[in-house]
Amino acid sequence: MQLEIRNLKKRYGNQWALNGLTVTFGPGVYGILGSNGAGKSTMMNLLTDNLKRDGGEILLDGIDILKLGRDYRKILGYMPQQQGFYEQMTADTFLFYMARLKGLNRKQAAAEIDQLLQVTGLAGERHKKLSGYSGGMRQRVLLAQAMLGNPKILILDEPTAGLDPKERIRIRNFISSLSRDRIILLATHIVSDIESISDRIIMMKKGKLIGTGTSADLMERVADKVREMPCETEALSGMQKKYRVGNVFQRDGKTWVRLVGDKLPGEGCYTTDHLSLEDVYLYFLGE
């Protein structure tokens, strides 16, 4: 299975949100990294056919998704960022409603909902109204709804946004446990989530693809672009003007800064073996 985006364009007024995006996805989990406004949600809305494109193609195994229509939507699961929530419904009725919209028959719907409520840990609260759900429970219901019909393509827009670490880990583990024979696209600002569950990372900036690779590949690409050095607190703002500064931290009673970029100080700084995806983010996507 291959989902191919070719020269995809989308404009709001005279501003291009996607400006010739080309990328191909095969089975696996893809983490989509990009700063605010990079075009991640726009890409996802075009992939789910919730928006009309202004140019380009989206092909599933060579056939445009617009041509596939219903056959495409049947194999698609989508967890949107915006929650148009059905507050007065219980989780059970909400999921049943969504299952019917997806074309599942009653028996199939009931069996899948039972199973999804179990794996998302919501079985005990299934008859509670969504208005009484916490943020984490809401995200889990949305994820469960995306999984109805066992979709081959799963699109998740910020599935862990606003959650406490315990809930985040729970959602993350659930995504990790999904079988890898589907295409899973995951957009999030939480770099550590991407680091722990993605097979590959897609980096977007200003509506274009600017790089792709495994997190190990990308870290290798920034290996000689990261340095650490001690820095007096008074010198910090000067440093920030001159260099791209990552973490500021304390070590051995001194303040240290982590610098990322092509331009690094010649003297007084140290290389580090401990690279992270945050360094990758700062190098490619930091302003």
Ligand SMILES: Nc1ncnc2c1ncn2[C@@H]1O[C@H](COP(=O)(O)OP(=O)(O)OP(=O)(O)O)[C@@H](O)[C@H]1O
């Ligand atoms: N409905 C809209 N009307 C006008 N402009 C829009 C609309 N939706 C998005 N945009 C603009 O398109 C660009 C891409 O937005 P998009 O939401 O796709 O980015 P994103 O990477 O998902 O950002 P974020 O991380 O903040 O969710 C931004 O400049 C945004 O302001």
